[in-house]
Amino acid sequence: GAVVSQHPSRVICKSGTSVKIECRSLDFQATTMFWYRQFPKKSLMLMATSNEGSKATYEQGVEKDKFLINHASLTLSTLTVTSAHPEDSSFYICSARDGSSPNNEQFFGPGTRLTVL
């Protein structure tokens, strides 16, 4: 099956710093990538949808200036958490949709654990 990777798998940073998370589709072209956030013992919540070459669409309540998303190529999307604070500590999961699949299959990365001190 299709593989989606994320880097880093975990990151610890100080409050006020920015953190970049990369999401790559390894063996397919992802026309659309999704970013989810998951707090402890909660379900995945969609943060934003990004289409290659265009601006991301953010869900209600998600600050676009704080969570910068770049989807510059068909295999790479990045999420930058700017001026991170402890409440941003969470599990961030990306997902990529195979643009060539008629079924619009969606594949998930392994997630990135962000801890802000």
Next chain:
Amino acid sequence: DAKTTQPTSMDCAEGRAANLPCNHSTISGNEYVYWYRQIHSQGPQYIIHGLKNNETNEMASLIITEDRKSSTLILPHATLRDTAVYYCIVRGRGSARQLTFGSGTQLTVLP
């Protein structure tokens, strides 16, 4: 996408079959039932999907009732590594929308 209802948690003895129910009474004719699972601190993993016929693959079986208002995911011989949160999701097969996750069922396989 139709709403789904799942029990919050279930236990299963190792080696026994785990049967996870899902209600989707508002499912429409062109919507499929998908099952994903999420092992702790990992991304979701696709398990199986179906429209109206029962489906089986190397991971699990999916039984969909004739009226399609409910389904059951069956793990025939549960192992400790099957402990995870299992999500039942209903959506159109070619839908361009993102997968939306409910609360899921926490399955704990007991030794």
